[in-house]
Amino acid sequence: MNGFLHDFFDIPSDLQHSWIGLVGLHLREALLPVAAGLLLALPIAQLCIRFRWLYPPVLGITTVLYAVPSLAFFVVLINYTGQTELTVMIPLAVYSLVVLVPAIVDGVRSVPQETLSAATAMGFGPLRRYFQVQLPIAVPAIIAGLRVATVSSISLVSVGMLIGNQGALGNLLHDAQIYNRPELTWNSVITTALLAILVDALLVLVRVLLTPWMPSGTAGRKQAPALKDAAR
């Protein structure tokens, strides 16, 4: 047993990282794009809300981009950004946009008309209304989107293995083959799955902390459709 565990965590030296190192790398490559995606998605979503006609084309473009296989993306990007982490992260950021823009738009639009009227009538300007009313009320929908975006991002990082070992935990798959060490495959798969579950749980916790105002019984139900939509 000890021997297996030793082998399990014995990361080949060509990866230049310990197991923990790979985990850190994987998280960075997965989460930075989602963070960038969120920063981009907020203003894009706001534009889509402000100018209704903009939403369908934006949705169309992001969906088409989503349909481009990640590998094709990488191949094109290599010409510009080389075999670097950036080449992996740019497509992931784009993918997270596809999930986050609709999540934010739907979330902000779900704010009841009465609430908006009340805010306006109390003398909220448009900016104050956005940041103090619409955005906070959209938090559950935004976090539902973030959950989908991060989980898919964590699993997609592994593909980066194909472009000069930029796949963090995914690189273990490659090494498992060349060194004929199946336990490394297990390591890669299990660790990635655990990371996804942990990060997801963390986001749920953040949601619970940020939204004490949500009826606890309906919290899960309200998000379910958004999640399903986004996962499609």
Add this chain to the structure above:
Amino acid sequence: MIRIDSVTKRYPDGTVAVDRLSLEIPDRSITVLVGPSGCGKTTTLRMINRMVEPSEGTILLDGEDIQRQPVTTLRRSMGYVIQNAGLFQHRTIVDNIATVPRMLGWGKQKARARAAELMERVGLDAALAKRYPYQLSGGQQQRVGVARALAADPPVLLMDEPFSAVDPVVRKGLQDELLRIQDELGKTIVFVTHDIDEAIKLGTMVAVMRTGGHLAQYAPPAELLSGPADAFVEDFLGGDRGIRRLSFFPSARLELTSDPVIPLDATAEQIAAPDAPYLLVTDADGRPLGWSAPRDLVAGDIRPERLLSHGRPFVPGTDSLRVALDCAVLSPTGWAVAVDTGGRVTGVVSQATIGEAIRSAHAAGRDDEKVAG
């Protein structure tokens, strides 16, 4: 005073929601805008705080055009209450109420203290302060809506069908509460409803609007009931407006008689003396026990359980002629029982006497109108 001066609102799609409307809304009273759905009530109300800008005409607040001050300043000086309250679901009750004071730059402590004070004023338990809107009933949410609108002590309160989404019992409670608060605070309230009974109950002045944004009649409720301007208003007022109008006549001047009132321990002479078909028996404290024909009463052996019910009594100082008439109609003997606020009988009055009072009140009302006109 709010003065709406031949204001027209044409929406971009061409709908004329309000058509050359002129209205003078007096200070420190409740003015109700009432009318069928789509007649432009909400549009009119929203033009007062500039959530809708008029296409033509002007609105003056204390003599000054409301266009002259910054729109957010104007809105913060006007409380606004809507159907379903429109509370901020992500903020606690106390923070909801403190919204406008906080925007006006009050400190957190002061704003919260003010919120607590208002919760008490609108009849909300202080224990609800830290709750979120979803944890409140519809009626409670509506009270929070009223408290929130009052928070910065604005001189004007705009209310758009604030009580129409709650059940009739809760609605009555909220209406009574509003009248009480208004007695204490004396705001200038513009109140929109499509319920004519609510309009008549709450309004000092009632503006009846008709589809197309026209003003059909603008009058105090009693005048509306006695003299509808046209068939539309008459139809909108609905049936039995004669009876409803009696709500505006006090019952204080009704001529009461205490001849047929006898105590439980009445003597045979006391039973025989009054020349009345029925006698009202009272207990030792003077509270009514019930009616009986004199021949069914035996001196020294009057059994309260054998008496006819005395029905609901009325209080002459507080109740209207309508209540007195209702008591008489519901009484098994046709006589209404008058009591003081302590429930002691002060006399009884027959349907005929009430009818007399109604006729003279109507006559006086017509004279008043002639004088006013």
